[in-house]
Amino acid sequence: xxxxxxxxxxxxxxxxxxxxxxxxxxxxxxxx
Amino acid sequence: xxxxxxxxxxxxxxxxxxxxxxxxxxxxxxxxxxxxxxxxxxxxxxxxxxxxxxxxxxxxxxxxxxxxxxxxxxxxxxxxxxxxxxxxxxxxxxxxxxxxxxxxxxxxxxxxxxxxxxxxxxxxxxxxxxxxxxxxxxxxxxxxxxxxxxxxxxxxxxxxxxxxxxxxxxxxxxxxxxxxxxxxxxxxxxxxxxxxxxxxxxxxxxxxxxxxxxxxxxxxxxxxxxxxxxxxxxxxxxxxxxxxxxxxxxxxxxxxxxxxxxxxxxxxxxxxxxxxxxxxxxxxxxxxxxxxxxxxxxxxxxxxxxxxxxxxxx
Amino acid sequence: xxxxxxxxxxxxxxxxxxxxxxxxxxxxxxxxxxxxxxxxxxxxxxxxxxxxxxxxxxxxxxxxxxxxxxxxxxxxxxxxxxxxxxxxxxxxxxxxxxxxxxxxxxxxxxxxxxxxxxxxxxxxxxxxxxxxxxxxxxxxxxxxxxxxxxxxxxxxxxxxxxxxxxxxxx
Numbered sequence: 391x392x393x394x395x396x397x398x399x400x401x402x403x404x405x406x407x408x409x410x411x412x413x414x415x416x417x418x419x420x421x422x
Numbered sequence: 423x424x425x426x427x428x429x430x431x432x433x434x435x436x437x438x439x440x441x442x443x444x445x446x447x448x449x450x451x452x453x454x455x456x457x458x459x460x461x462x463x464x465x466x467x468x469x470x471x472x473x474x475x476x477x478x479x480x481x482x483x484x485x486x487x488x489x490x491x492x493x494x495x496x497x498x499x500x501x502x503x504x505x506x507x508x509x510x511x512x513x514x515x516x517x518x519x520x521x522x523x524x525x526x527x528x529x530x531x532x533x534x535x536x537x538x539x540x541x542x543x544x545x546x547x548x549x550x551x552x553x554x555x556x557x558x559x560x561x562x563x564x565x566x567x568x569x570x571x572x573x574x575x576x577x578x579x580x581x582x583x584x585x586x587x588x589x590x591x592x593x594x595x596x597x598x599x600x601x602x603x604x605x606x607x608x609x610x611x612x613x614x615x616x617x618x619x620x621x622x623x624x625x626x627x628x629x630x631x632x633x634x635x636x637x638x639x640x641x642x643x644x645x646x647x648x649x650x651x652x653x654x655x656x657x658x659x660x661x662x663x664x665x666x667x668x669x670x671x672x673x674x675x676x677x678x679x680x681x682x683x684x685x686x687x688x689x690x691x692x693x694x695x696x697x698x699x700x701x702x703x704x705x706x707x708x709x710x711x712x713x714x715x716x717x718x719x720x721x722x723x724x725x726x727x728x729x730x731x732x733x734x735x736x
Numbered sequence: 737x738x739x740x741x742x743x744x745x746x747x748x749x750x751x752x753x754x755x756x757x758x759x760x761x762x763x764x765x766x767x768x769x770x771x772x773x774x775x776x777x778x779x780x781x782x783x784x785x786x787x788x789x790x791x792x793x794x795x796x797x798x799x800x801x802x803x804x805x806x807x808x809x810x811x812x813x814x815x816x817x818x819x820x821x822x823x824x825x826x827x828x829x830x831x832x833x834x835x836x837x838x839x840x841x842x843x844x845x846x847x848x849x850x851x852x853x854x855x856x857x858x859x860x861x862x863x864x865x866x867x868x869x870x871x872x873x874x875x876x877x878x879x880x881x882x883x884x885x886x887x888x889x890x891x892x893x894x895x896x897x898x899x900x901x902x903x904x905x906x
Contacts, residue, residue, distance in 0.1 A: 391860040391895050392783045396903060400466055403896050404783065405862070405888045406452075409542075409565075409576055413452040418482060418892040419470050420459040421519075422900055457889065459896075473778050484893050487828070567887040569865050570838050574887040599740060619762070648749045648758075658774040673759050677771040681753070685746035697742035710744070 396422055425599050432597030433736045439592050440547040440733070445540065445563050445579050448587045455577055457482045460490050460520040464501060467493060467520055468661055477654045480562055480575040481520055489575050490520075491537040492562060495653040497523050499631050502656065502665045503530050506624055512666070532631065539564040542576045546587075549579060550729050557634065559725065581725040582708060588732075589703035598695035602712070602723070607731050609691060611721045616641045619648070619673030623659065626651045626672045639711055639719055640672060647711055647719040649676060650686045688713045691720065698728070786849075786859040787899060793820065796848055796856060803901040820848040825866065828890055839865035842890060846898075860898070862891040 394402040399422040406415045456474055458467050460483045471477060471493075483490040504526045505515050518526070527534050538556035540549045542563040553561050560580040564573050589595055603609040615629045616639050626638050630653050640649040651672050658678035659665055687701065689710045701707050712720040748754055752773060789796045797820070804811060804824060812823040824844045843863035851857050 391786055391892075393785075393787055393899065394781055394783055398466065398469070400462070400470070401896055401899060401903075402781065403892050403899070405892060407886055407888045408884075409574075409886075410446065410884050411451075412446070412449050414576065415452070415454040416888045416892065417454060417456045418459060418889060418896065419456065419462060419467075420484070420893075420896045420900075421462045421466065422903065459893075472774065473781070475778055482889055482893070487890055487893065565885045568883050568885055570840075570887070570890070572838075572887050572890065574885060574889075576885075619759075647747060649747070649755060650750060661774060662771075664771075673755075673762065674771055676755055677752075677759060678774055679752050679755075680774045680776045682776045683750075683752050685748075686750035688745050688747050690743045693742055693744055694740060697740065697744055701742075701744050711747070 428597040429600045430736055432594040433732060435594035435597075436588060436592050436732055437547065439588065439594075440550060440584075441545050443546045443587075444543050445546055445549050445561075446542040446576075448546065448579060448583060449542070449563075449577055453577065455480070455575065457489075457575065458493060458520060459484055462520050464497075464518045464520060464523065465516065465660075468498070468657060472657060472661055477657060478560060478578065480578060483521075487572065489562070489564070489573055492560065492578065493520060493523075494560070495636075495656050496631075497526075498656045498660050499627055499653065500526050500530060500532060502624070502627055502660065503532075503631055505665060506627075537562060541565060546584060547733070550581075550584060550733055553581060554726060554730060554733070557726075559636065581729055582702070582706070585699070585702050585725060585728060589699040595699040596696050598699070601692050601694060602689070603691035605695070605731060605735065607735055608695075608723055608727055614639060614719070614722055616719065617651070617672055618642065619671060621672050622669045623651070623672045623675040624669070626675075627656065630656075636724075637709060637722075639722070641719050644716075645718045647686075647688065647713055647717060649673075650711065651676065652708070655679060686711060688717075689723070690714070695728070695731075698723075784857075786857045787902070789856045789858060790854055791856075793848055793850070793856060796858065797822075799902055799905060800846060800858065800898075803898055803905060806905075807897060807901055809898075822846040823863070826894055827868070828894065839867045841866040841868055842894060844891070844894065860895045862888070 392404040400419055401422060402417055402419045404415055404417040406413055457480050460481050478492055478494045480492055481490040507530060538552045538558055539562040540552055542565055549561055560578050562578050563576040565576050566573050615633055617626050619640055629638050636653040638651045639647055642648050659675055662678050664670060684706060687707050687710045689712055691712060710723040714720050809824050809826040826842045828840045828842045842865055845861040845863045847859050849857045
């Protein structure tokens with residue numbers, strides 16, 4: 391899991407996932 | 423005849439190419455997909471879009487743990503229209519979350535844009551047909567998690583990305599030498615709504631919404647094209663909190679455009695799809711305004727028009 | 737290129753610098769002067785693995801167990817050799833009625849690493865799904881690497897809730 395520091399009450403987390411033969415860095419922004 | 427013949431062969435080859443490739447093939451080997459939780463404030467989501475240099479993002483509803491459509495410039499247009507109709511609701515707009523965008527759509531009576539989607543392993547041709555049918559300029563690629571059968575947004579494909587993929591991989595685009603004026607659909611002169619630099623930006627925003635177009639050309643009193651207000655310009659306007667100043671002129675609103683804006687593309691009726699596709703290959707072309715020898719606005723060619731012609735023209 | 741001549745061009749008056757000059761000329765002392773362009777420099781988002789902590793390891797573990805408890809998660813009793821790893825199982829509530837055999841127990845591994853003296857990192861790792869009968873169906877045993885299409889969003893969502901619980905508590 392990759393994370394960013396919480397700024398303006400918003401947190402971003404990400405993980406790199408393989409989809410078939412390609413790699414997606416899925417990033418989710420959520421409010422604190 | 424030779425040009426006529428080459429045009430037909432070229433279009434046929436490009437169609438076959440679109441039918442033989444899948445949306446998955448367009449995806450880079452590794453890429454990033456930014457998704458926004460629907461409980462985010464609309465204002466916060468705008469900051470995230472601008473910070474990541476994107477104009478749209480899929481939405482994730484963590485209550486239903488499903489995807490909740492795409493956030494696009496149209497949503498911000500709806501918010502501005504809502505504020506214009508209910509100026510006393512300033513506080514509500516400031517506290518609006520992405521969940522609330524559907525209520526805003528209902529409040530201003532605009533029809534909810536049904537987000538068409540497609541499986542990544544369907545052909546590019548089918549993805550184009552779906553986009554043209556739904557009048558969308560982008561389409562989410564949806565698969566499902568093998569274990570939980572929950573849907574996954576694998577990526578979002580835009581008309582621009584598809585045309586760029588064709589321009590990069592289809593040498594037959596060089597065969598499209600017929601001038602635009604002879605191409606049905608592309609050379610047809612459209613009835614376009616225009617404005618001047620002094621027009622209040624709120625009127626332009628109403629035009630974008632009511633005509634369901636993504637840009638409004640700005641002309642001078644002789645009808646010469648001098649600029650264009652695009653739907654994506656709204657993001658900079660809202661970010662600057664300037665949407666409350668509703669009699670702001672569109673000329674002033676355009677001062678919010680980032681310095682690295684590449685400019686508006688123009689062409690004439692004598693141009694051809696071969697050079698248009700070559701321009702798409704090299705730069706971020708989102709539409710072309712057709713002008714005459716004096717620079718007067720004649721018509722516009724959108725990416726939907728180009729896709730329409732490639733899929734169904736000739 | 738061997739392409740025919742083209743009259744495709746960029747409209748000069750649409751370039752921001754020329755438009756700005758034009759607007760200043762049109763109405764010099766007006767609003768135009770203090771409307772600035774949207775900044776193009778994007779503040780580079782700094783990503784790090786997991787979350788950092790400078791607290792004592794036992795305090796960190798205590799915080800995590802407390803947060804897991806507040807969020808209704810369960811965990812396996814840690815073994816002697818894996819004191820700094822928490823094997824979590826989390827009922828994943830999702831509003832829509834999924835098919836009955838849809839696994840809704842998400843497993844996650846949370847592990848504390850020491851980067852350097854009094855600098856620790858808490859790592860979160862997805863560890864498969866189970867059905868609520870609790871027996872990991874062998875079909876889920878399939879090694880995650882073979883999975884061709886996997887949605888990280890439920891995992892990202894639960895990790896987000898845990899991080900926020902830790903942030904709010906601390």
